[in-house]
Amino acid sequence: MYAGGLAGVVVNKPTSPLRTWRALRDQLGSLRSVYSRNNKIVRRDDFAKHEETVLLLHGFFQTRNVWEVMEDRLRYDGFGVFSFDLGGIMGLNTRRPRELSELVAEKIERICQRTGLKSFHIVGHSKGGLIARDYVQHLGGAPRVKSVVTLGTPHHGTPTAAIGVTLMGMGLLSRSPWDLLPNSAYVRRLKEDVFPADVPLVSIHSRHDVVCPWWASVLVPKPGETSVKNRPVQGVGHTALTYDPGVYLIVRQEFREAAALYKQRPPERQGR
Numbered sequence: 001m002y003a004g005g006l007a008g009v010v011v012n013k014p015t016s017p018l019r020t021w022r023a024l025r026d027q028l029g030s031l032r033s034v035y036s037r038n039n040k041i042v043r044r045d046d047f048a049k050h051e052e053t054v055l056l057l058h059g060f061f062q063t064r065n066v067w068e069v070m071e072d073r074l075r076y077d078g079f080g081v082f083s084f085d086l087g088g089i090m091g092l093n094t095r096r097p098r099e100l101s102e103l104v105a106e107k108i109e110r111i112c113q114r115t116g117l118k119s120f121h122i123v124g125h126s127k128g129g130l131i132a133r134d135y136v137q138h139l140g141g142a143p144r145v146k147s148v149v150t151l152g153t154p155h156h157g158t159p160t161a162a163i164g165v166t167l168m169g170m171g172l173l174s175r176s177p178w179d180l181l182p183n184s185a186y187v188r189r190l191k192e193d194v195f196p197a198d199v200p201l202v203s204i205h206s207r208h209d210v211v212c213p214w215w216a217s218v219l220v221p222k223p224g225e226t227s228v229k230n231r232p233v234q235g236v237g238h239t240a241l242t243y244d245p246g247v248y249l250i251v252r253q254e255f256r257e258a259a260a261l262y263k264q265r266p267p268e269r270q271g272r
Helices: 017-028 031-035 064-076 097-115 127-138 161-167 185-192 245-262
Strands: 053-057 080-083 120-125 145-151 201-206 228-233
Touching: 053 064, 053 127, 064 080, 064 120, 064 245, 097 127, 120 127, 120 245, 127 145, 127 185, 127 201, 145 245, 201 245, 228 245
Parallel strands: 053 080, 053 120, 120 145, 145 201, 201 228
Antiparallel strands: none
């Protein structure tokens, strides 16, 4: 608001088109860099050679390109990094989360056998965080995973998934959005089952996230869930959580703490 022209008259300041574009980009991501398959991240095969390795899992209707900034930052700080193409319709992540968590589990085992990789951290954005949880809770991933950090993940489901239901033809094109709705069977199962106590689970969420409201991302520890933590941030949109510098500092800090805890696990709870 600003006073202009006649004294005592308050005029609404028009919204800048650039400001609107930036707000949309921070929530949904750049069409060119996130949704286009032509701007692929350069794949590297050296991730297993690092002391600390990170798997990045992207969210619904996006591609692994969303991780470009975080991958660069992690590699600069000495982490090994790998990610998967979780593609569905037009290469976008539209497959059901349970199907993808099973796919991730299979790929990880093949990679570990081929490269000798024994353990790693996971960062999951939005739906990718649910896939990471499912892998750890239900598909035997706990011994391999040092920590799971989720960014804007709908741990309680999100009402905006209803938009995805409509876009996906009410399930004709994909039933994935149905799994992301509050109280879906998939979300209920993840919430009801206890997360392994020796795998840190951290939810980073923002009150400025309109795709996954902060309350949908807040973890509520159950008895026995001693390593569950929430890290709220301010002023960061849904997709911007993947490239915001402040969020990255939190992620890096959580990795360092989790790496120290992993060394204290008994051998049978470590990667084989």
